[in-house]
Amino acid sequence: xxxxxxxxxxxxxxxxxxxxxxxxxxxxxxxxxxxxxxxxxxxxxxxxxxxxxxxxxxxxxxxxxxxxxxxxxxxxxxxxxxxxxxxxxxxxxxxxxxxxxxxxxxxxxxxxxxxxxxxxxxxxxxxxxxxxxxxxxxxxxxxxxxxxxxxxxxxxxxxxxxxxxxxxxxxxxxxxxxxxxxxxxxxxxxxxxxxxxxxxxxxxxxxxxxxxxxxxxxxxxxxxxxxxxxxxxxxxxxxxxxxxxxxxxxxxxxxxxxxxxxxxxxxxxxxxxxxxxxxxxxxxxxxxxxxxxxxxxxxxxxxxxxxxxxxxxxxxxxxxxxxxxxxxxxxxxxxxxxxxxxxxxxxxxxxxxxxxxxxxxxxxxxxxx
Amino acid sequence: xxxxxxxxxxxxxxxxxxxxxxxxxxxxxxxxxxxxxxxxxxxxxxxxxxxxxxxxxxxxxxxxxxxxxxxxxxxxxxxxxxxxxxxxxxxxxxxxxxxxxxxxxxxxxxxxxxxxxxxxxxxxxxxxxxxxxxxxxxxxxxxxxxxxxxxxxxxxxxxxxxxxxxxxxxxxxxxxxxxxxxxxxxxxxxxxxxxxxxxxxxxxxxxxxxxxxxxxxxxxxxxxxxxxxxxxxxxxxxxxxxxxxxxxxxxxxxxxxxxxxxxxxxxxxxxxxxxxxxxxxxxxxxxxxxxxxxxxxxxxxxxxxxxxxxxxxxxxxxxxxxxxxxxxxxxxxxxxxxxxxxxxxxxxxxxxxxxxxxxxxxxxxxxxx
Numbered sequence: 001x002x003x004x005x006x007x008x009x010x011x012x013x014x015x016x017x018x019x020x021x022x023x024x025x026x027x028x029x030x031x032x033x034x035x036x037x038x039x040x041x042x043x044x045x046x047x048x049x050x051x052x053x054x055x056x057x058x059x060x061x062x063x064x065x066x067x068x069x070x071x072x073x074x075x076x077x078x079x080x081x082x083x084x085x086x087x088x089x090x091x092x093x094x095x096x097x098x099x100x101x102x103x104x105x106x107x108x109x110x111x112x113x114x115x116x117x118x119x120x121x122x123x124x125x126x127x128x129x130x131x132x133x134x135x136x137x138x139x140x141x142x143x144x145x146x147x148x149x150x151x152x153x154x155x156x157x158x159x160x161x162x163x164x165x166x167x168x169x170x171x172x173x174x175x176x177x178x179x180x181x182x183x184x185x186x187x188x189x190x191x192x193x194x195x196x197x198x199x200x201x202x203x204x205x206x207x208x209x210x211x212x213x214x215x216x217x218x219x220x221x222x223x224x225x226x227x228x229x230x231x232x233x234x235x236x237x238x239x240x241x242x243x244x245x246x247x248x249x250x251x252x253x254x255x256x257x258x259x260x261x262x263x264x265x266x267x268x269x270x271x272x273x274x275x276x277x278x279x280x281x282x283x284x285x286x287x288x289x290x291x292x293x294x295x296x297x298x299x300x301x302x303x304x305x306x307x308x309x310x311x312x313x314x315x316x317x318x319x320x321x322x323x324x325x326x327x328x329x330x331x332x333x334x335x336x337x338x339x340x341x342x343x344x345x346x347x348x349x350x351x352x353x354x355x356x357x358x359x360x361x362x363x364x365x366x367x368x369x
Numbered sequence: 370x371x372x373x374x375x376x377x378x379x380x381x382x383x384x385x386x387x388x389x390x391x392x393x394x395x396x397x398x399x400x401x402x403x404x405x406x407x408x409x410x411x412x413x414x415x416x417x418x419x420x421x422x423x424x425x426x427x428x429x430x431x432x433x434x435x436x437x438x439x440x441x442x443x444x445x446x447x448x449x450x451x452x453x454x455x456x457x458x459x460x461x462x463x464x465x466x467x468x469x470x471x472x473x474x475x476x477x478x479x480x481x482x483x484x485x486x487x488x489x490x491x492x493x494x495x496x497x498x499x500x501x502x503x504x505x506x507x508x509x510x511x512x513x514x515x516x517x518x519x520x521x522x523x524x525x526x527x528x529x530x531x532x533x534x535x536x537x538x539x540x541x542x543x544x545x546x547x548x549x550x551x552x553x554x555x556x557x558x559x560x561x562x563x564x565x566x567x568x569x570x571x572x573x574x575x576x577x578x579x580x581x582x583x584x585x586x587x588x589x590x591x592x593x594x595x596x597x598x599x600x601x602x603x604x605x606x607x608x609x610x611x612x613x614x615x616x617x618x619x620x621x622x623x624x625x626x627x628x629x630x631x632x633x634x635x636x637x638x639x640x641x642x643x644x645x646x647x648x649x650x651x652x653x654x655x656x657x658x659x660x661x662x663x664x665x666x667x668x669x670x671x672x673x674x675x676x677x678x679x680x681x682x683x684x685x686x687x688x689x690x691x692x693x694x695x696x697x698x699x700x701x702x703x704x705x706x707x708x709x710x711x712x713x714x715x716x717x718x719x720x721x722x723x724x725x726x727x728x729x730x731x732x733x734x735x736x737x738x
Contacts, residue, residue, distance in 0.1 A: 081450055082480035082663040111451035112481040116664055139625070152681050154690040159681055167621045169628065177624065179617040185610055202609055211687025234604050234611045237687075240571055241554055242603045242615075248548040248696040249618075252536045254677060255546065256508070259538065260664040265677050294451040295485055295629040308623060308634050312521050312528055318580025318606075321523040327617040 007350070007368050008342030015040045017353070017365045018055060022091075024360035025062045026069035031094035038093045038124040043343045046334035049189025050125045052343065056352040058091070058122070066271070066280050067091055067121045073098050081110045084261050085117040089280040092123030096142070096285055100129040103289040104136050111294035116256070117285040118263030122146075126166035127180030133289045134168035134176035137298045141288040142166040145257045147269045147281055150184045151230035153239060153247040156211045158230040159266050162187045163253035168328070170298070172306035178328030183250035184231040188224060195221055204236045213237065257284035345369075376719070376737050377711030384409045386722070386734045387424060391460075393729035394431045395438035400463035407462045407493040412712045415703035418558025419494045421712065425721040427460070427491070435640070435649050436460055436490045442467050450479045453630050454486045458649040461492030465511070465654055469498040472658040473505050480663035485625070486654040487632030491515075495535035496549030502658045503537035503545035506667045510657040511535040514626045516638045516650055519553045520599035522608060522616040525580045527599040528635055531556045532622035537697070539667070541675035547697030552619040553600040557593060564590055573605045582606065626653035714738075 015036045022032035035058070043051035061067040071094045077084040083102055087095040099115040106113025123129070126142045133140025146161025162182035169177050186205050194201055200215045206229050208214050214229060223229045233246025258265035263284030271281040292301045309326040317324060338344075345353070350369040357363075384405045391401030404427070412420030430436040440463045446453040452471055456464040468484040475482025492498070495511040502509025515530025531551035538546050555574050563570055569584045575598050577583050583598060592598045602615025627634035632653030640650040661670045678695040686693060707713075714722070719738040726732075 077664065079480045079663045082660075084664050110479055110481075111448045112479075112483055114481055114659060114664075139629075152684055152693050154687055154693050155681075155684040156687045157685040159684045165618070167617075167624075169624060177620070179621055181611075181614040181617060183614075185604070204610060207687070209685065211689070234614050235554070236610065241573060241605065241610075242550075244694075244696075245550040245603050246611075248536075248550060249534070251546070251677075251681065251696065252548055255536075255538060255674065258677065259670055259673050260508075260659070260661070262665045262669055262673060265673070266680050290483065290629070291451075292629070294448045295446065295453050296631045300631055301628055304628050304631060304634070305624065308620075308627065311635050312524075312620065315521055315524040315528045316526040316578065318523055318525045318576070320580070324521050324523050325613075327613075327620060 004347055006344050006346045009345050009367055010342050011040060011044065011339055013365050013367065014043075014052060014343050014345075017357075017362065017367075018052060020362050021055060021059060021356055021360060022069065024362065025059060027091060028071065031071045031091065034097045035091060035093045038097075038128050040343070041128050042125045044335040044338050045125070045127075045331035046338070047125055047331075048344075049187065049192070052345070053349050054122075054124070056356065059356055061121070062091075064278055066278050071095060081106045081112050081114065083115045085115060087117055087120035089119055089121060089282065092121040092283065092285070095120050096123040096129050096287070097132070099285065100132050100140065100142065100287045100289070103287045104133055104138060107133075107138055107289035107291040108136075111291050112289070114286070114288045116261035116263075117287075118258070118261035119280070119282045120285055121281055121283055123283075123285060125180060126164040127168065127178050129287060130166040130168035130180065131176055131178055134170050134178070137170055137292055139167070139169040139290040139292060141286075143253045143256050143286040145254050145265060145269060145284050147271055148267055149188065149224070149231050150233055150250060151207055153233065153244045156207060156209050156230065158227055160233075160247075160250040160254060161269065162231065163250040165249065165253060169305065170292070170302055171309060172302040173309075175332040176328055177305060177309065177326060178331060183246050183253060184233055185236065185246070186231065188231075191217060191220055205232060206230070207232055207237055256286040260286060373716055375713050375715045378714050378736055379711050380409060380413065380708055382734050382736065383412075383421060383712050383714075386726075386731065386736075387421060389731050390424060390428060390725055390729060391438065393731065394428060396460060397440065400440045400460065403466045404460060404462045407466075407497045409712070410497050411494045413704040413707050414494070414496075414700035415707070416494055417713075418556065418561070421714070422718050423491075423493070425725065428725055430490070431460075433647055435647050440464060450475045450481050450483065452484045454484060456486055456489035458488055458490060458651065461490040461652065461654070464489050465492040465498050465656070466501070468654065469501050469509065469511065469656045469658070472656045473502055473507060473509075476502075476507055476658035476660040477505075480660050481658070483655070483657045485630035485632075486656075487627070487630035488649070488651045489654055490650055490652055492652075492654060494549060495533040496537065496547050498656060499535040499537035499549065500545055500547055503539050503547070506539055506661055508536070508538040508659040508661060510655075512622045512625050512655040514623050514634060514638060514653050516640055517636055518557065518593070518600050519602055519619060520576055522602065522613045525576060525578050525599065527596055529602075529616075529619040529623060530638065531600065532619040534618065534622060538674065539661070539671055540678060541671040542678075544701040545697055546674060546678065546695060547700060552615050552622060553602055554605065554615070555600065557600075560586060560589055574601060575599070576601055576606055625655040629655060
């Protein structure tokens with residue numbers, strides 16, 4: 001059964017399986033499809049940390065009652081260009097999908113649209129929702145807060161989430177400009193990759209409770225759940241290299257999400273009661289759509305973007321560097337490749353899939369494991 | 370005449386002088402007042418690089434015809450929540466002030482408002498305009514592109530501007546949350562300060578045309594006008610410490626400003642013809658206002674913010690650190706102090722002021738020089 005090595009699985013077979021798993025735990029088919037699409041989109045972009053490797057996490061959280069599989073999207077406040085949504089601890093992906101569609105509809109009518117969401121759960125890659133706007137000829141922003149893992153400047157404990165900023169817009173090329181980045185230097189998933197490769201963690205990514213930078217990958221991964229380590233914001237420790245800028249951006253994301261939704265923030269997102277009992281994370285998101293056509297003709301915008309991005313790529317390169325990329329290029333190239341080759345599924349992910357498949361009695365996906 | 374040392378000048382005397390200088394070169398009194406307010410606000414926050422020390426730069430550019438002192442604010446496109454403005458190379462400060470007020474007016478009616486501006490000039494500190502929204506109970510964003518000085522990731526020449534992101538919002542304290550940061554690690558003004566202090570430039574701020582990091586402050590300052598050095602984006606060189614994130618954010622700012630206004634971008638902002646003749650910079654700005662009341666009651670938002678910011682400040686500190694700050698706190702403290710003490714005016718700035726004063730025949734400001 002276990003091949004013991006990573007295998008490539010056809011994209012559509014994996015997508016169908018993921019959808020059936022969510023249906024199997026009680027999610028409406030149309031919402032299960034959205035969950036599958038977001039997870040698969042992450043694997044296609046090569047962001048394995050947010051793809052199908054997270055399926056077991058969602059599955060377990062749903063079974064423990066931390067995430068509600070049946071989606072409840074309650075608009076508690078509605079205006080011409082704005083809305084506030086209570087997600088009632090539902091699955092974050094369909095909540096975010098619907099919230100961004102609401103922002104897009106408002107932007108189509110008025111030029112701008114924004115939706116703040118509270119009491120939600122992990123919504124996968126932030127960029128998925130920003131890209132939805134780009135596919136409608138708009139600029140899209142997607143933000144979310146997250147459980148505490150990042151230290152503020154001069155701090156030594158995790159307070160802020162990795163709080164990503166995602167931004168997407170159309171260009172004159174066949175893929176959008178797509179920026180999707182945590183406001184921390186890195187995130188736990190990258191440190192897990194280093195652990196598998198038995199490599200040290202780069203100096204400057206992680207700080208311990210004594211304010212010392214740590215590079216011991218195994219110790220960091222053991223200590224993170226005990227809050228003994230914190231990730232550092234973009235710019236690193238202190239202010240000399242701009243760490244206060246990453247910290248400020250992370251706080252800005254927290255304000256947009258929790259402030260505009262009156263949602264939970266910082267330690268209230270830990271997902272644990274004081275005695276360690278798991279509870280819903282109650283994350284907050286913020287989505288913003290700007291209709292390009294309300295500013296300039298879309299074709300003109302596409303040409304501006306194309307000129308801008310190609311001028312950047314054509315800049316003088318540092319010796320030894322072959323290319324300068326613009327945001328979204330690498331992910332697009334990976335997507336082309338993985339659509340053809342299939343999604344790499346590691347032995348540990350194969351084991352998780354077999355276990356879920358057995359528990360839910362799912363068959364017929366033709367996986368080679 | 371020259372005391373040879375820095376003197377403290379009363380804030381209002383300096384503000385009056387700056388206003389009279391702009392009036393003296395042809396700016397309408399109400400717009401000259403805005404220019405003075407923005408420059409003085411910068412000095413009050415302790416951002417000397419963008420304060421009255423820039424007066425001579427604007428003065429010279431106006432005299433050379435690079436900036437038009439009489440302000441022309443042409444709304445070329447107008448929608449319920451959006452507008453595009455052509456600034457016709459006018460002074461950036463009154464243009465930006467009016468653009469942000471337009472965004473605020475739209476947000477008051479519809480919840481959101483955004484204004485893109487093209488063909489403008491340097492507008493001073495980005496945070497001034499974001500703060501205008503905070504003072505109206507709104508969230509404000511202010512972005513601008515700038516002449517090329519920052520290298521893209523893997524690049525070795527200046528392409529992007531320092532492209533700041535400014536964000537402000539009300540809190541339950543007597544000053545707003547105010548984030549205002551270049552998307553580069555630092556900006557030229559900070560390197561000029563190091564030069565005066567005869568200190569090396571920190572490793573990682575600046576890259577040369579060979580892709581090597583430079584720390585030679587004097588050589589960097591001599592080489593920047595010849596494009597021999599480029600600043601690095603937040604996160605630094607390469608991708609390991611997140612340099613691609615700073616680069617992506619800088620590009621995002623360029624897109625919001627130039628893309629949504631069909632304005633000039635990257636090398637077109639150099640301010641020079643191919644033969645080196647100075648020409649208008651044609652900068653683009655982008656302003657966004659979000660009316661908090663359209664999402665949640667303003668008092669509730671203020672309380673959320675207060676709780677969030679104080680929780681951050683109360684985090685465990687790195688040993689040796691006395692305080693954790695939130696964005697806007699340090700600037701507010703400086704403002705309180707400088708309002709009482711006066712603005713520090715260096716000997717070189719005294720000389721510039723004396724020269725402009727003599728040229729324009731201005732008298733009666735009571736400066737001690």
